[in-house]
Amino acid sequence: MKLLDRARLGLYVQRYDFWLDVADVRRRRRRALRHELRANLHDAAHDVGAAVAVANLGSPRTLARETVGEAAGRPARPHWTAGGQWAVATFVVLLLLWTLSLLAFLDGVQATGATGTVTGSVFPWGGTVEARVGRGLQVSASVPVTVWVLTLVAFVVGSRAWVLLTRRGEHLTPVG
Amino acid sequence: MLKGVLGMLLLRLLDAEESYGYAVVVRLREAGVLGLAEGTVYPALTRLEGAGHLESRLVASTSGPARKYYRTTPAGREALATREASWRLLRAAVDRVGTVPDPEVLR
Numbered sequence: 695m696k697l698l699d700r701a702r703l704g705l706y707v708q709r710y711d712f713w714l715d716v717a718d719v720r721r722r723r724r725r726a727l728r729h730e731l732r733a734n735l736h737d738a739a740h741d742v743g744a745a746v747a748v749a750n751l752g753s754p755r756t757l758a759r760e761t762v763g764e765a766a767g768r769p770a771r772p773h774w775t776a777g778g779q780w781a782v783a784t785f786v787v788l789l790l791l792w793t794l795s796l797l798a799f800l801d802g803v804q805a806t807g808a809t810g811t812v813t814g815s816v817f818p819w820g821g822t823v824e825a826r827v828g829r830g831l832q833v834s835a836s837v838p839v840t841v842w843v844l845t846l847v848a849f850v851v852g853s854r855a856w857v858l859l860t861r862r863g864e865h866l867t868p869v870g
Numbered sequence: 871m872l873k874g875v876l877g878m879l880l881l882r883l884l885d886a887e888e889s890y891g892y893a894v895v896v897r898l899r900e901a902g903v904l905g906l907a908e909g910t911v912y913p914a915l916t917r918l919e920g921a922g923h924l925e926s927r928l929v930a931s932t933s934g935p936a937r938k939y940y941r942t943t944p945a946g947r948e949a950l951a952t953r954e955a956s957w958r959l960l961r962a963a964v965d966r967v968g969t970v971p972d973p974e975v976l977r
Contacts (some may be wrong), residue, residue: 729935735893739910741892752909760913763920824941838950 695736699744703735706748716857718771719819727761775782777853784848788841791817796835799823818844877916878953879903885942890929891915894940899937900928915940923949 707728711743731751738747763851774843795816803812803825812825819842850856883889883897895911918924923946928936940952 698953704880723958725918730891730938733931733935733937734908734912737892740933747908748906751912752907757909757913760909761914761916819941 695739695744699739702744704730706735706751706754707732708756710758713755714762717742717762718756719762733865760807772853772855772857776851777849777851777855781845781849782854785841785845788818788844789837792838792841796823796833800825800831800833803827851868874953875957876910877918877923878950878957880911880914880918881942881946881953884924884940885947888939888941889969890937890939892957918946921949922946 710731711724711728713725719727735744735747738750741747742750799814801828805826809827813829814823814825815821815838815856816823818838818840820843821836821838823833823835826834876899879898880894880963889897891912892908894915895906898906898911915924919926919940923943924940925943926938926940930936952963
């Protein structure tokens with residue numbers, strides 16, 4: 695089988711697996727369904743070609759929905775708790791990195807022997823740091839907006855909040 | 871295809887002979903079930919197995935990944951008998967609908 699055909703079949707199986715995951719199918723069950731589909735696709739591709747074999751299966755989303763039956767017709771629920779955990783972990787890690795880069799910035803300011811007000815931006819960027827060097831060292835900084843944005847992204851990804859959008863999807867009656 | 875007919879065909883086919891997804895599709899097409907897509911048959915097999923009407927086992931293949939072979943269970947045979955009875959009733963009803971009444975009977 696050509697590399698392109700293998701890629702086409704592999705991509706279809708991965709898309710199928712994605713929709714099984716969205717439908718809350720457990721990992722072990724998904725693996726079994728993937729293996730079965732891969733074996734069938736392999737035989738069909740040898741018979742009629744990879745493109746036709748994939749076309750005969752239709753949309754991977756519909757296939758996943760019909761495979762799991764009614765449960766797949768009901769979109770999966772978001773995992774808010776998991777999302778919260780991901781958000782907290784991301785926030786803590788980013789805050790730690792921001793603090794470390796802030797300290798590195800201040801070390802740099804002191805190492806150059808600069809006086810007066812020095813401003814700059816530190817990882818993960820998106821905010822400014824101001825250091826006033828005189829008799830002592832005064833620092834003013836606020837948590838960069840990037841930290842909040844990445845925390846929000848972690849929450850959305852971790853909770854799979856997008857499955858709320860699939861709740862508006864149509865319900866299909868399985869045949870058979 | 872009418873709801874339930876595909877399930878009946880699958881139970882009937884797999885009662886006669888153990889087989890796997892793609893081979894089942896080929897067998898049904900050869901039997902004259904046209905317009906049948908794999909995307910319809912595979913989920914139906916999974917649902918019938920989930921309902922306990924089919925059982926399965928993995929068989930290694932020399933030409934590719936291991937295949938999942940299905941076979942009709944005793945519960946599947948009972949379901950098949952029910953579905954076949956419904957099918958016979960439906961077919962008899964279809965045969966009766968639209969036929970020209972015998973004038974002798976009307977007299």
